[in-house]
Amino acid sequence: xxxxxxxxxxxxxxxxxxxxxxxxxxxxxxxxxxxxxxxxxxxxxxxxxxxxxxxxxxxxxxxxxxxxxxxxxxxxxxxxxxxxxxxxxxxxxxxxxxxxxxxxxxxxxx
Amino acid sequence: xxxxxxxxxxxxxxxxxxxxxxxxxxxxxxxxxxxxxxxxxxxxxxxxxxxxxxxxxxxxxxxxxxxxxxxxxxxxxxxxxxxxxxxxxxxxxxxxxxxxxxxxxxxxxxxxxxxxxxxxxxxxxxxxxxxxxxxxxxxxxxxx
Ligand SMILES: Nc1ncnc2c1ncn2[C@@H]1O[C@H](COP(=O)(O)OP(=O)(O)O)[C@@H](O)[C@H]1O
Ligand SMILES: [Mg+2]
Numbered sequence: 001x002x003x004x005x006x007x008x009x010x011x012x013x014x015x016x017x018x019x020x021x022x023x024x025x026x027x028x029x030x031x032x033x034x035x036x037x038x039x040x041x042x043x044x045x046x047x048x049x050x051x052x053x054x055x056x057x058x059x060x061x062x063x064x065x066x067x068x069x070x071x072x073x074x075x076x077x078x079x080x081x082x083x084x085x086x087x088x089x090x091x092x093x094x095x096x097x098x099x100x101x102x103x104x105x106x107x108x109x110x
Numbered sequence: 111x112x113x114x115x116x117x118x119x120x121x122x123x124x125x126x127x128x129x130x131x132x133x134x135x136x137x138x139x140x141x142x143x144x145x146x147x148x149x150x151x152x153x154x155x156x157x158x159x160x161x162x163x164x165x166x167x168x169x170x171x172x173x174x175x176x177x178x179x180x181x182x183x184x185x186x187x188x189x190x191x192x193x194x195x196x197x198x199x200x201x202x203x204x205x206x207x208x209x210x211x212x213x214x215x216x217x218x219x220x221x222x223x224x225x226x227x228x229x230x231x232x233x234x235x236x237x238x239x240x241x242x243x244x245x246x247x248x249x250x251x252x253x254x
Binding site: 049 | 127150154210214217219
């Protein structure tokens with residue numbers, strides 16, 4: 001499913017990286033540890049996290065992830081949004097917890 | 111092909127920029143995607159370790175027809191027990207660094223799992239030297 005459609009269905013906020021929303025999400029990975037994502041996430045997955053800093057976009061871009069979803073209503077700083085635009089990584093947000101949003105995404109994509 | 115980068119300790123905003131540059135170069139050379147993926151993970155972790163644990167360092171990347179060789183040298187505290195540092199979960203990262211999601215103690219094992227050859231040597235009080243080699247397997251690249 002396209003990131004744009006997933007974002008619509010889940011009511012996600014789009015902070016930046018809109019040029020990447022036509023990419024297809026192939027599953028997801030839930031972690032707040034960057035090395036865990038580097039070691040275990042796969043390309044085209046959606047990354048669910050509480051981390052909001054610039055390195056999140058660097059990791060997402062290096063791993064060719066489909067999008068980043070920031071949970072718990074946390075907001076990225078302006079420079080992180082700029083970075084998501086530059087790297088074409090959709091940066092999304094939700095007020096829900098990682099558990100809730102991961103559950104919904106799982107049931108949509110499985 | 112030969113590239114040299116310098117890395118500043120503590121500069122997390124810059125962390126990953128060398129990896130991203132090297133990834134672009136390997137893509138341009140049409141290196142096999144799975145080799146690029148592995149190289150990027152190993153290099154990113156090594157680069158972040160200089161930022162997180164050392165004062166400054168240099169990264170020398172050499173791309174040959176059949177392999178990429180990366181040499182990272184830093185000035186820093188060094189690693190007293192490399193065997194222990196390799197264990198998943200071992201980390202001396204500060205609480206602030208951990209809060210950012212670094213310092214999971216998985217970096218060195220990611221480096222090991224994503225390089226064909228990994229050599230680490232270190233002198234306590236001086237610095238650390240990391241050497242990563244990944245082979246392009248069946249498909250040599252053309253460097254003209
Ligand atoms: N370049 C380095 N200089 C000094 N110490 C290092 C270096 N690289 C790794 N270490 C030591 O090895 C430990 C484990 O490294 P790593 O597996 O990457 O985990 P992390 O970086 O998350 O702590 C570090 O916490 C640190 O004590
Ligand atoms: Mg590390």
